[in-house]
Amino acid sequence: MQPVLNVEDVKRVEVALTRVGVSISELMHRAGCAAAQEALALGDVQNAVILAGMGNNGGDGWVAAEALLAHGVNVKVVTPIEPDQLSGDLARQVAQRAVRAGVSTLVGPSRDELEGLLSASDVALDCMLGTGFHGDVRAPFDIWIDCVNSSGVRVVAVDVPSGLSAQTGHAPGACVVADLTVTMLCLKPGLLADDGRDVCGSIVVAPLAEQTEQIVVEADPVAWRTDLEDYLDVMAPPTTAVDKFSRGSVLVVGGSSRFVGAPILAARAAARAGAGYVTLAVPSCIVPQVQAHVLEIPVVGLPCDEDGTISKDAVPIVTKLAEKRSAVLAGPGMRVSGGTVAVVSALLASPTPLVLDADALNCIARLTSGKLQDFPEILRRSTPLVLTPHRRELGRLVGKEENPPASLVDQLEDARKIVWSDGGSELVVVAKGTATGCVGVEQAILPKPGPAALATAGSGDVLGGIIASKLAQTYGRVDNLPLLCALSCELHGYAATLAMERMGSRGVMASDIIDELGIADDALGERVTFPDADNGDENN
Numbered sequence: 001m002q003p004v005l006n007v008e009d010v011k012r013v014e015v016a017l018t019r020v021g022v023s024i025s026e027l028m029h030r031a032g033c034a035a036a037q038e039a040l041a042l043g044d045v046q047n048a049v050i051l052a053g054m055g056n057n058g059g060d061g062w063v064a065a066e067a068l069l070a071h072g073v074n075v076k077v078v079t080p081i082e083p084d085q086l087s088g089d090l091a092r093q094v095a096q097r098a099v100r101a102g103v104s105t106l107v108g109p110s111r112d113e114l115e116g117l118l119s120a121s122d123v124a125l126d127c128m129l130g131t132g133f134h135g136d137v138r139a140p141f142d143i144w145i146d147c148v149n150s151s152g153v154r155v156v157a158v159d160v161p162s163g164l165s166a167q168t169g170h171a172p173g174a175c176v177v178a179d180l181t182v183t184m185l186c187l188k189p190g191l192l193a194d195d196g197r198d199v200c201g202s203i204v205v206a207p208l209a210e211q212t213e214q215i216v217v218e219a220d221p222v223a224w225r226t227d228l229e230d231y232l233d234v235m236a237p238p239t240t241a242v243d244k245f246s247r248g249s250v251l252v253v254g255g256s257s258r259f260v261g262a263p264i265l266a267a268r269a270a271a272r273a274g275a276g277y278v279t280l281a282v283p284s285c286i287v288p289q290v291q292a293h294v295l296e297i298p299v300v301g302l303p304c305d306e307d308g309t310i311s312k313d314a315v316p317i318v319t320k321l322a323e324k325r326s327a328v329l330a331g332p333g334m335r336v337s338g339g340t341v342a343v344v345s346a347l348l349a350s351p352t353p354l355v356l357d358a359d360a361l362n363c364i365a366r367l368t369s370g371k372l373q374d375f376p377e378i379l380r381r382s383t384p385l386v387l388t389p390h391r392r393e394l395g396r397l398v399g400k401e402e403n404p405p406a407s408l409v410d411q412l413e414d415a416r417k418i419v420w421s422d423g424g425s426e427l428v429v430v431a432k433g434t435a436t437g438c439v440g441v442e443q444a445i446l447p448k449p450g451p452a453a454l455a456t457a458g459s460g461d462v463l464g465g466i467i468a469s470k471l472a473q474t475y476g477r478v479d480n481l482p483l484l485c486a487l488s489c490e491l492h493g494y495a496a497t498l499a500m501e502r503m504g505s506r507g508v509m510a511s512d513i514i515d516e517l518g519i520a521d522d523a524l525g526e527r528v529t530f531p532d533a534d535n536g537d538e539n540n
């Protein structure tokens with residue numbers, strides 16, 4: 001797994017490296033050389049343009065220019081001001097040094113001049129703005145960014161594409177769209193979510209020093225990005241010594257007369273993700289409709305209120321059904337009512353491994369008046385519990401209904417409020433968004449996010465079904481629950497990628513994802529076992 005550090009912690013790593021003898025100027029030298037190496041590795045680089053800003057990101061650019069020149073590349077550095085006028089000592093020194101070494105410069109070019117230069121270049125290195133970027137992109141960089149993006153030239157972003165916040169992943173204005181991002185020391189969260197996913201291209205981490213890995217780990221990573229082979233630990237070895245019950249049995253509780261489809265999607269996903277026996281419990285008033293859509297899945301009717309939701313009288317029935325299952329998923333389509341709140345409370349008190357999604361989360365928000373972190377006893381149990389909120393549901397759980405998490409780091413922080421208040425290793429919050437964090441008490445794991453095709457109604461129900469299915473197949477004996485959840489997310493995303501091949505990138509519906517789950521599961525298993533055979537696009 002690769003550590004991901006908040007930007008402020010990256011600064012602490014720099015300081016720690018200086019203490020072990022790697023100075024900031026040496027780091028800048030190595031950063032520039034690493035960027036130059038990656039640019040050269042693109043191949044066919046005779047002419048390079050370096051767009052340098054006025055801080056240390058620009059400093060990296062001047063070093064890269066000198067390194068490229070030493071490799072015989074025809075280099076030009078574009079800078080808003082003369083090197084001698086740069087206010088930062090380090091950036092000024094490396095810029096002056098590059099000029100002395102013969103690097104040529106273009107100071108404050110017109111738009112036409114810059115466009116001409118870019119069209120004659122084989123690669124552009126974006127060294128305008130790095131982790132020091134904040135606010136709106138100011139001139140001239142907004143214009144330079146526009147020129148780079150419309151030039152069609154290959155772009156290597158140094159540390160972070162200019163205009164993107166390496167912390168939040170937001171790019172509110174102009175932002176470089178890179179083919180490759182060479183990021184220094186370690187991954188930062190903003191590269192992995194929201195706008196970051198669209199603008200980084202592939203990501204290469206340049207560690208810059210031997211000691212970096214250990215220092216980064218000690219700097220308390222905000223999350224860990226998985227590599228495929230990490231999943232080996234939570235993949236069940238294939239065996240023929242099974243029957244339909246020992247392959248894991250899942251109970252899905254949900255549905256209402258208003259939302260009939262959601263529990264069906266979840267139950268079908270649980271079956272396709274490998275559980276041997278899936279049972280669906282829905283309000284009795286919708287049983288005929290539901291049963292018509294599922295041949296293999298028995299449907300149990302639960303006592304129903306007048307408004308078509310599960311009533312309180314369902315509690316003993318659900319509790320009894322849950323006892324006999326290896327995992328339960330509750331929530332899809334169930335709505336929030338006195339009855340559903342009672343059912344969710346009863347399931348929380350039951351010993352069966354439990355996944356709560358959608359309205360089951362809204363029931364918890366109601367139970368705790370939107371302050372789940374103040375009621376840790378509700379979630380305390382000795383068997384696995386997984387909550388799968390999207391950003392709005394997560395906001396509702398932690399008292400931020402009006403101001404839900406808006407970035408991956410916000411998601412992680414809010415999920416941590418919940419898991420840290422409980423303190424138990426049996427609880428994981430799968431905080432969903434454009435990138436998803438599987439947050440346990442000890443660490444947060446970031447699976448590779450799936451495609452935007454996942455942003456379709458019902459896709460969360462499918463994920464809930466997958467997680468319950470994978471959980472059921474472990475019979476609650478799971479050493480690393482966040483990793484198991486991450487594997488489920490990875491499967492969800494890969495199935496959506498396969499569905500896109502059939503349905504097109506905008507045509508995928510949640511049921512198409514379900515149809516691909518079996519094939520995706522096999523393929524993922526193979527890729528985990530033989531990671532070098534076909535890694536696909538590892539960076540997004």
Ligand SMILES: NC(=O)C1=CN([C@@H]2O[C@H](COP(=O)(O)OP(=O)(O)OC[C@H]3O[C@@H](n4cnc5c(N)ncnc54)[C@H](O)[C@@H]3O)[C@@H](O)[C@H]2O)[C@@H](O)CC1
Nearest residue numbers: 027028054055056057129130131132133134136137138159
């Ligand atoms: N983290 C590390 O260990 C290392 C960092 N280095 C580089 O240093 C960078 C950080 O350097 P700095 O802290 O100097 O910051 P940056 O160079 O990222 O940005 C600071 C400069 O950008 C300007 N700026 C900020 N916001 C702006 C906006 N909205 N519009 C226009 N201009 C804006 C500031 O006025 C300042 O001149 C990293 O991204 C990386 O490239 C490397 O040199 C070496 C190692």
Ligand SMILES: Nc1ncnc2c1ncn2[C@@H]1O[C@H](COP(=O)(O)OP(=O)(O)O)[C@@H](O)[C@H]1O
Nearest residue numbers: 390432433434451452454455457458459460461
């Ligand atoms: N742009 C995106 N890129 C990747 N995954 C996404 C994107 N948008 C949403 N997702 C994923 O799709 C799923 C949507 O879940 P959810 O919002 O609960 O859907 P629903 O409530 O309609 O079932 C989550 O797993 C989420 O991480």
Ligand SMILES: [K+]
Nearest residue numbers: 126129160162
């Ligand atoms: K940059």
